[in-house]
Amino acid sequence: MPSSTSHHASRDAHDRTRELALWTGVLAGPAVWLTLLEVNYALSYVACETRHTWFLHVATLVSVALVAAAGLWGWSAGRGPRDLPEPLTPPVSYDTSDTRARWMGHASIASSVWFIIVILSMEIPVIVLRTCQ
């Protein structure tokens, strides 16, 4: 991949990582939850055949862990470094970019907390119901 040397990409790799962390923090919650839903639905047939549910519980735990990690990663990226080397292109000031990053950091935490709750809501039927009708 040829290196993009535009001024936008002349910021160091840390900035790219920061952007990735912010987007991951916001979107990991819903993406992991949706994946878990599909996996749970498919595994519910397996649970009925084998009469086991341990793998459903494991899936929930793994999902919660992933979302929590992503949320924390996004949040810490939102607090970000305070020493970007050069002013950005006006009227996009450093403040603009920093405020936007912090906003995404808050979004990461809120999104992750909410989707952990949604993930746990799906754990309820696994605990309460029997595996086959």
Added chain:
Amino acid sequence: MSRDAGLDRPREVDPASPREPDPRLDPLILERESRLLATTWADPKGFFGWFSHVDHKSIGRRFIATAFVYFTFGGILAAIMRLQLSRPENHIVTADLYNQIFTMHGTTMMFLFAVPVMLALGVYFVPLMIGARAIAFPRLVAFGYWMFLFAGIFLYAFFLLNVGPDNGWFSYPPLAGPEYGAGKRADIWAQLITFTETSGLVVAVALITTVFKLRAPGMALNRIPIFVWAMLVVSFMTVFSMPAVVIASTGLILDRLVGTHFYNYAEGGDSLLFQHMFWFFGHPEVYIIFLPAQGMMSTMLATFSRRPVFGYLAIVLSIVSTAFIGFGVWVHHMFATGLPQLGQSFFTASSIMIVVPTGVQFFCWIATLWTGRLRFPVPMLYALSFFVVFLVGGLTGVMLAAVPLDLQVHDTFFVVAHFHYVLIGGSVFPLLGAIHYWFPKLTGRMLSERIGVAALALFFVGFNLTFFPQHILGLMGMPRRIYTYQPETGWGGLNLLVSIGAGVMTIGLLIYLYNIIVSLRRGAAAADNPWDASTLEWATSSPPPAYNFLPALTVSGRDPLWEHPESQPVVVGLHAEQRDVLVTHVMDAEPDHRKVFPEPSIWPFITAVTVSVMYIATLFTPWGLIWGSIPITIALIGWAWPRGRGKKPSELDADIRAGRVRPLEQVQ
């Protein structure tokens, strides 16, 4: 950390230091520039010129108008149904015609009105709200409009020939399959899907690109207007959900026309596969209809509370959450199909949880109203009506999310009542308010307040009279999609009430239409910003000039028109003699490069014609796919082949080798 050579970075005069007025902002210079821009950005005039328009405002207006024409057709169909059901054992229409009518009503409202009108408003208003001169891929958007127009013409032509689809708006096999669905009716339904999905998908891609890449400098992600966020999210939903219905309907066409067995149990197929794939699309579809209306709510409530909407982050996250969770509830349409209980229960959980983000928005809106300085013009009254009507629909939705209750009322009028409350309450009320709100910008005239209030009052009362009793009818056991019923059922009285309510609703809508017609001629002339709103579409004339803004704007906040507009920098340096558009970066809208946008072109129209011919031909022979592709290929070559600008390849190559173009570092 190396600093780039400054060539590719815009220069800005330090706003803090006193300076001479910039000569490019001299009024006479601006006047001349505006005339040049008007010529550059003009669409061709005349009848034939109309077919090659690419201005997003021109396409947007006709898109909105066409959607409302289809809304009228859908409403007429509903009126016929209500006439038929007003008394037991009525004889206004036969059973066969009634099947076509309820199918056409649902298909029209869902595929030809609800989604397209939202996309259409996005086409018109998103570029304006982000301060851009154009929508991305204007010819593609024009193509999307023509496909939408042809979709409706196609459907209604066959309906008038008594070949209208008659298996409900979601057309399940095996009833719609080769064994039970004789004739072409179900094929017409399936191909209508193909038409409308083509249209929706191209507009969605254009909107995503527009919102990410064409925003005014300074409009960072956290400064994007909420309606624009809603259109962005909805475009993503479209891109991920419509392929499912394309595959579902393709499977249906193939089963019917060439003998495949996707949905045929006898040969290993499964009709539930159709249901899964359809509803994997179908549920996000209703959120595609609902979320833009939520965006309109935030927009109007903020303007008429004279304060920014409360809880911007919460609202944006709610829209995103609703979109994602909306992909995880589809099995709730299949609770009566005998799927395993544990599997279904996951979807009960998700169908209940999806309410929470909407609830969060409700409370943010209430907080906005509570702390605002309220005004009550007609758009505000529509917005306030939403609270009541959508709430009822949402509550019955939570009820239906529970499998035991759903099994009792599945396929009864209770479900019909639920979805009309959420669709009309959740989308049509805000939509009618938003049309009223944006009418000045679209047309340069104000709608009449008095006529508007009368229309709303009748529509509100009529709507509730029509649909509230349907909850009761459903609980009493009246199934949906029946063309008549016996007097002994005792449903006659409520049905008569419902039909009267439908009449009142219709009168309300006719008065709304009358308002539009009368105001187009005699309405008060509209100023740039008659509502004193805060977003950028109000920063230009009503209606806007072809080039949208002069000078092109930058922003420093979420509510640009409420936040010190005088000291905000403006953009200079875009060429006026060609269609220059500023392309910015995704995160913070830093200026990146300029792109020349395409001239008006007849090729989108021609391509839409060739694609439509192929779609129709394949209904009658599979060879239509092969032969039909040839005119499409020719049309696409005509579309893509450059005209006017550019050099001979050998000349361009020589220029590049001689270093007469950009240094590579600036463009890679």
Added chain:
Amino acid sequence: MNRAVLDVSELPDFAFHHRNIVWWGTMGMIVIEGTMFAMLIVAYLYLKGRSPHWPPGHFPPMLLWGTVNTLILLASTVPNHLTKRAAEHLDLRKVRLWMTIALGFGVAFNIVRIFEFKSLNVWFDENAYGSVVWTLLGFHTAHIITDFVDSCVLLALLFIGPIEESHFVDVAENSMYWYFVVLSWIPIYAVIYIAPRVS
């Protein structure tokens, strides 16, 4: 008027990768088509899960032509990558060269695809298995045909003109789409050729 100005006249008039809007349009198409393939694969797996014997009463598709074609498709990514690199360096001659070579691979894999269809060991109207296999292979075939045709047209333009620098961006994005057509084949190959041989 004493407003500050942001002067953009020195900005370039084209840019590569996700900086330019054509990348976004191409990505949009990739996501849409990719989701369609994913849906078809899910339909295949769903039908397989409902069926006690899979493939029902048939031999699985012959491995030979599908595997040969997979190798040709993967090999075509080399001239494709070189086309993209040449485009990013605005090197017209190299772009023409590598695109022509890539199109040669394109002719090959379109022809071998015919043999793949002939060696599936099932017809589309025999049963649901045949239906979904033919549709999956058919959808991908539609992609390799249309990608081939549109690449030919683009190459023709690069010989005939008129062209500008921004057409190099179009070449780069066309290469990205070619990558998609090749890489999306891998899960489809796995589903058509390997899945029926497993379990």
